[in-house]
Amino acid sequence: MTDTYQQALALIEKANDILITTHTRPxxxxCGCVAALMQAFRTRGQTVRPLFVSPVPSWYAFLFDEKVPVLRKDVQVDELATGPFGRCDLIVIVDTNSYSQLPHLADHLKRIDTPILVIDHHVTSDGLGAVEIVDATAAAAGLVVYDFFQAVSVAITAKIAEALFVAIATDTGWFQFSNTTSRVYRCAAELIDLGVSPTELYDKLYHTFSPARFRLLVTMLDRLELHLDGRYAVQHLVQEDFARTGAAYEDTENFINECHRIASVVVSALLVELKDGRVRCSLRSRGPVDVSKIAAQFGGGGHKMAAGTFLPGPIDHARQLIFDEVAQCLP
Ligand SMILES: [Mn+2]
Structure with a gap:
């Protein structure tokens, strides 16, 4: 067993009351990693308190036995130190190691001296953890959790297997993205042997649109613009679209991937106007352009093929900012 695994295990074994969280827009x-870790900790008899910084999308809710509380909605920031969350003696953060991905929780984390365990697969890191299990070669944090469970002999129940399969299948675009290595397939195969039904999960994850969400997708597709010889696709959604369709912000998950069905598209952007007027920009790349570098220009981050950032509004201004950066990458 590696030193890091040993240190992580030591932290976990000492803990009685564990707060577990993950990045914004989970x-x-x-969601899969948090659900898997919660199961494992609870089996050990530990108290586990999940706390997210934004809501669990409805199509991932089946992973959890309870409604996961959301900071500033179900739990206020000043309750973090005084309420039940103040009693926790270990904080586990999965699938991120960046303060910017933990809005309103970041300041609390900087202030307290509760040990933090990070389990992640991103290159971008603020070094949040006292112990950090980070594998940037892993396609999903789910693979990192799986390897850790194997190394420290955590029994992977059918329920844990299902959560980890969701983690791995979704971060690889259901085994379609270029991060789908033999390691991914091997792990998926192990999880299937432990009781996962991929067909059932596919239905639960991908055939779940509400009519409102579908109408929002249609609106976005209708706004498609192709630039730079069809290599750059950009789409946007504004607040009025959400009001008119009745869809929610989290309904936009994976929308950006749709335009990559167009053969010429190398880089894509989806701009979503937020309630506060800022614009959330998601970026995808197929090919040589590293979109995490474009996102980093504006304080965002991510991977080479998938990244995101916030931009100042209005939407036309944000679109120009991103276009100028993309145009430099696609001469
Ligand atoms: Mn991930």
Whole structure:
């Protein structure tokens, strides 16, 4: 067993009351890892308190036995030190190691001296953890959790296997993205042997649109613009679109991938106007452009093929900012 695994295990064994969290806009990897770790900790008899900085999308809710509380909605920032969350003696952060990904929780984390264990697969790191299990070669944090469970002999129940499968399958675009290595397939195969039904999960994850979400998708597709010889695709959604369709902000998850069905598209951007007027920009790349560098220009981050950042509004201004950066990468 590696030193890092040993240190992580030591932290976990000492803990009675564990707060577990993940990045804003939690995706399948984030939700799957949190659900898997919660199961494992609870089996050990530990108290586990999940706390997210934004809501669990409805299509991942089946992973959890309870409704996961959201900071500033169900739990206020000043309750973190005084309420039940103040009693926790270990904080586990998965699928991120960046303060910017933990809005409103970051300041609390900087202030306290509760040990933090980070389990992540991103290159971007603020070094949040006292102990950090980070594997930037892993396609999903779910693989990092899986390897850790194997190394420290955590029994992977069917429920844990399902959560880890969701983590791995979603971060690889259901085994379609270029990060889908033999390691991914091997792990998926092990999880299937432990009781996962991929067909059932696929239905739960991908055939779940509400009519409102579908109408929002149609609106976005209708706004598609192709630039730079069809290599750059940009789409946007504004607040009025959410009001008109009845869809929610988290409904935009994975929308950006749709335009990559167009053969010429190398880089894509989806700009979503937020309630506060800022614009959330998601970026995807297929090919040589490293979109995490574009995101980093504006204080964001991510991976080579998938990244995101916040931009000042209005939407036309944000679109120009991103276009100028993309144009430099696609001469
Ligand atoms: Mn991930």
């Amino acid at each position: 995706d399948g990897d984030a």
